[in-house]
Amino acid sequence: MISIIAAVSEDFGIGKNNDLLWHIPEDLKRFKKLTIGKTVIMGRRTWDSLPRRPLPGRNNVVLTDIQDEVIDNAVTAYSIEDALNKCGGSEEVFIIGGGSIYHQFMPLADRLYITHVHCKLPADVFFPEIDLKKWKIVRKEKSVSHSDDVIPYTYVVYKRKR
Template identity: 40%
Template sequence: MDKMPTVIMIAAVGQAANGKKIIGDDAKLPWHLPRDLRFFRRLTLGHTVVMGRKTFESFGKRPLPKRNNIVISRNKEYVAEGCKVFHSIQDAINNVSGEERIFIIGGGEIYTQSMKFADQIILTEIIDQNKNDNLFPLFYGNVFFPEIGEDWKIVKPGKQLFLASNKFPITQKKQKVAERALYFRVVWYKRKK
């Protein structure tokens, strides 16, 4: 029997007004970080990516190139061209063979369901460098990353800041009120043994 792959959840998060880690507004990202997208691509190329139906459809119903794409849908009739479709995270993981790692790429429901199977988490945190490196509290949306509990430890704390944009719009109730620099860092977590 093949060894089970390492399950890695990968996401970019900002802070919502309610303090939760926001990942989206419906099926859209509230930001555009080209450098982080290149990082995501470099990590996931040649590997299996697992996503929910809404995330897949937000990509224009096209699989991510040069990756084995798996879509999770409760709908037994759902077809995703160029992808395998499973009806649970566990089924998807159990049916991936011969791979060293698989990446869970969202959305919110899939992250929540995957938390118990994940071995690692890679979070791009969008931060405000001017406020003690807190997550940047300016995003509005309705899709959140699950809480990271005490059974996780930070193995790479993300000390290096990357400039994402010199003119990122700051919004209040979805209205632009100012612009400022936007930074991000990448934090790696591993499940405690």
């Protein structure tokens, strides 16, 4: 099963200057809980942006177009197909970004775990459109934190309609 996991703004922005747009600790905890023990596939720019790499406890697969490149401490993949072949038999594979990778995996994904962050912030990378003719919502949870530091969000799980 191919799952996409992302946090998106109201206008589907996901990043700026190769960084995230926000820091939401609760969402990072959920990200860890969902992905631990699994394979995560990411683009080289997202890999470069990680504060700590590889993501511990996960099989990190990193995509690059540079054919001779070998990325230290990760499994290097050179195409979408190659990345999927290097998942080591994981039942659920998580696509963790960034923008170019989400766009390419969207037609292949079975499930989307999307944190809809209720803000609009300047961004230079965007998540693809989620077409509700193709996706049905199977779970929806509003954030419960009452702290002013936390931007409100709604966590939504989408399943592809068959």
